[in-house]
C-alpha cells in the first residue's frame with residue numbers, strides 16, 4: 256500500500272455524500288472507495304442518477320463529503336477550508352462538463368484567461384499562454400469568437416483548453432461527449448487521450464456509454480444507487 | 492485576484508448589462524447631486540452670512556471700559572471695581588500694543604450746534620475712527636470717507652442733511668460750522684473750565700446707515716468727524732463731570748475705548764488680555780458662537796435631506812446587484828469551478844458596486860455643481876431686478892467634491908455587502924446543475 260501511494264493520483268476512502276431533503280435523506284454517494292493511479296485514464300459508469308456527477312464534484316473540491324475522505328495528488332480534501340479548496344480547484348484539477356459551461360458573454364480567449372486571472376498569473380505572458388492553449392486544441396483562429404458562434408465540438412475543445420490553463424495534474428470530465436454528435440465526440444475523445452498519453456494528465460471521465468469506456472479507459476468504475484458496484488481493469 | 496483583473500472583469504460585467512447599470516449609476520448621480528446641492532447651499536449661506544457680519548465690523552471690535560465706572564451696577568457685583576485701574580492714555584497705549592490690534596479709539600460724542608446756510612440745528616456729534624472705513628455702511632457712503640485721520644471733514648446722516656437742504660446731495664463739498672463746548676484744564680487739578688468754540692468743517696459724505704459702534708446704538712449721532720480731530724477739539728463730555736467729583740481726578744481718563752482688530756480671529760485673545768489688565772471687555776463673539784452652531788445644525792439637516800436621495804439610490808444598487816447575482820448564477824458557479832475563491836467572487840461584486848459609486852459620484856458632483864450654478868444665476872437675476880448686488884449663495888469647496896465622491900463609493904460598497912455575500916455563498920454544484 257505504502258509504495259503505491261506515490262503512484263496514486265486519486266484515492267477515495269469510504270466517501271459518502273448525503274443530501275437531506277426535509278425528512279428524507281438522499282444517499283447520492285455512499286461508502287465509495289477506489290483509487291486511480293497517476294497518468295491513468297479511468298471511466299466512471301452507471302445509469303442516470305447513480306451518483307456519478309456527485310462523486311466527480313466531490314473529487315473536484317466543489318462539494319463536501321458527508322463522511323469518509325478523498326486524497327488527490329497527496330492532499331486530503333476533507334481537511335481543507337474553502338480557501339484551500341479554491342486553490343486546489345485552481346491549480347490541481349481541471350474540470351469539463353457535458354454542457355461545456357463556457358461563459359457565453361466572453362470570447363474564447365477571455366474564457367481561457369479566467370483561470371489565469373484567478374491564479375494571479377503575471378499579466379505580461381498571459382495572452383501568449385492563452386494563444387498557446389488555443390493552438391493546442393486547434394482553435395487559435397477562433398480566439399475572438401463567442402461560444403455561441405462555435406460548434407459543440409469546438410466549444411468542448413475550448414473548455415478543455417481552459418481546464419488545462421494552470422497545468423493541472425488531474426482532469427475530471429463529466430460526460431464530455433454527451434452533447435456532441437459522434438464525429439465531434441470522436442474528436443474530443445482523441446484530444447483527451449492525447450493529453451493523457453503525451454502530457455501524462457490523469458483523466459477521470461464520467462460516461463454512460465460502456466463502449467467509450469472500453470475504447471479509451473484502462474480502468475472502469477461502475478456505480479449504481481450511489482454505491483460502487485464493480486471495478487474493471489483492462490488487461491495491459 | 493489582482494486589482495486590475497478585478498476591475499477589468501467588473502467593467503466587462505457592467506457593460507453586459509449596460510442599461511441597468513447606467514440607470515443605477517444615474518440614480519447614484521442624482522443622489523450625490525442632491526447631497527452636493529444641499530450642502531453647497533448650506534456652506535454658501537454660511538459664507539454669505541459670515542461675509543455680511545464681518546463687513547459690519549461687529550466681530551472685529553472689543554469695547555473696553557474701566558470697572559470703576561460700574562460701581563453702582565448691580566449686575567457687575569463680582570467685578571471688584573476697586574481693583575480696576577484707570578482707563579487712561581497709558582492703558583490705551585498698552586491695549587494698542589496687543590497683537591492684532593489695529594486701532595484703539597475713544598468714544599467721543601457731544602451735543603453741539605451745527606450752523607449751515609444761516610440755520611442752526613442742535614445735534615449729537617461723534618468721532619468716527621479711521622478703521623470704520625472698511626465697514627459696510629461706510630463702503631456705501633455717498634461722497635467719500637475722511638481724507639485723513641485729522642481732517643476737518645464731516646460725514647452727515649442723510650436724514651440730517653435733508654434738514655440742511657431739501658436736496659441732500661447738494662450739501663457735499665460745502666462748509667458747515669460746529670459750535671461746541673471745549674473743556675480746558677483748570678487752575679488746580681480739582682477744576683476745569685468750559686469755553687464755547689467754533690470750528691468749520693467740509694461736508695464730504697452722506698451716510699444711509701448708522702455706522703456700527705458702542706453707545707451710538709443708544710444715542711444716535713447725526714454728524715461724524717474723525718476721532719482724532721474730535722480728540723484734539725477736547726470736547727466737553729458727560730463723563731468729565733463724573734471724573735471731577737472722583738477722589739483722584741488727575742489725568743484724563745476714557746469712559747470707553749473701542750478696540751478694532753485686524754480680523755475677528757484676534758477678538759477672543761484681545762478680550763482675554765484686556766480682562767487680565769482688570770478692565771471690563773465686551774465683544775459680540777458670543778453671538779458668532781451661536782450663529783456657528785445654527786449653521787452646523789442647518790448643514791446637518793440639509794445633509795440629511797440630501798442623503799435621502801442617495802439612500803434611495805443605494806437601494807437601487809442593492810437591487811441591481813441582486814439581479815446580477817441571480818442572472819449570473821451559472822457564471823459564478825463556473826468561476827468557482829475554475830478556482831475563484833469566495834473572497835474573489837465577493838470582491839468582484841464590490842468592485843462593480845464601487846465602480847458604479849465612483850462614476851455616479853463623479854457625475855453627481857458635476858450635476859450638483861450645474862444645479863448650483865443655475866440657482867446662483869437665477870438668484871442673481873432676481874437680485875438684479877431688485878436692484879441689489881449679485882451674491883454667491885452657492886459654494887462647492889474641493890473638499891466637498893472629494894468627500895461626496897468618496898461617500899458615494901462608500902455607500903455603494905455598503906449596498907454591495909448583501910449581494911456580494913450572497914454571490915460568494917452560492918453553491919457551485921447547484922449553480923452548475925441549474926439550467
Ligand SMILES: Nc1ncnc2c1ncn2[C@@H]1O[C@H](COP(=O)(O)OP(=O)(O)O)[C@@H](O)[C@H]1O
Nearest residue numbers: 274276281283302303304305306307308309310
Ligand atoms: N442537491 C441535491 N439535493 C438532493 N438530491 C440530490 C442533490 N444533488 C443530487 N441529488 C440526487 O443524488 C442522486 C445522484 O445524482 P447525480 O450525482 O447527479 O447522478 P448522475 O450524475 O449519476 O446522473 C440523484 O438521485 C439526485 O437526484
Ligand SMILES: [Mg+2]
Nearest residue numbers: 307308309429
Ligand atoms: Mg450527471
